[in-house]
Amino acid sequence: MEKVILDVDTGIDDALAILYAVESGALDILGITAVNGNVPLQNVTKNTLKVLQLAGRQDIKVYPGASEPYLKEAQHVFHIHGKDGIGNALDDMTVEGTEENLFAADFIIESVNKYPGEVTIILVGPLTNLALALKKAPEIAGLIKRIVVMGGAVDCPGNITPAAEFNIHADAEAAKVVFHKGLDITLVGLDVTSQTMMDLSDIETLAGTKYYDFIKQSTDVYRKYGEELYGRNSCALHDPLTVGYVLDESLITTREVYTDVEITGELSYGQTIADFSNRLGQQPNMKVSLEVDSGRFVKHFIDTLGNQKS
Known part of the structure; x- marks a missing residue:
């Protein structure tokens, strides 16, 4: 099984991603690192412990990380994820598990040193924890197998500003x-x-299964937000x-391209810019996602969680 670290800002869809990863049976989850993002760090950590308890996987350890961004002030999106971050x-x-004392960035450093070339880091929140790990131990860039990031919008509008994606x-x-940092990145x-x-x-196809109540209740506010948008x-x-x-990499069609992040623009801050026409003359630094077999993915997601009986 592929060794992975999940870096999360739990978050409703983070919670679903954790359950999906756990129930897939295909991933060796070394640990979950928590980062400030959708909600404050203390909410993220508590939510993550709760989701793991729901899944019966308290053996997976949770490592709290950055409580604020690298430079800027924190921002949160309670209106999308509810007052606690998982739709209450x-x-x-009652949370039975406890967070680990080891800081998330240090756990990342420790893990990739222990398993050089074997660890995939799946980042579904802001990238603060990994940035801090690379700052403290830049040599780990050559030890990480790959990183897969939920983030950016290279050929579509943003969802937090007209140009930028939230994470x-x-x-x-x-x-x-x-x-x-020369990492193998898929965006x-x-x-x-x-x-x-x-x-x-x-969701109704999950009726009678282990996660039906949680998914229906937690996504209520999230789906209402989707109703406003779509x-x-x-x-x-x-x-x-x-x-x-x-x-399953075949779910997504990607293209290797040089991609950067705007950090100075008043209106474009946080925009991910993919240089598809190679105007900058730079070598590609990541794979960006352009197409998805959405039907096949959603079915696999629902089937994976639906296999768990209540």
């Missing part, structure tokens, strides 16, 4: 650090994630698709 779907759960915009300086952006919509009919009661599976790519 697990309010009645990159939340810490564009950290993203810029990561993008220029799974809004160009493809916005095509992977889960609606109420998909005119249908549905939500995009941004973070689960990023896990899905690690499970």
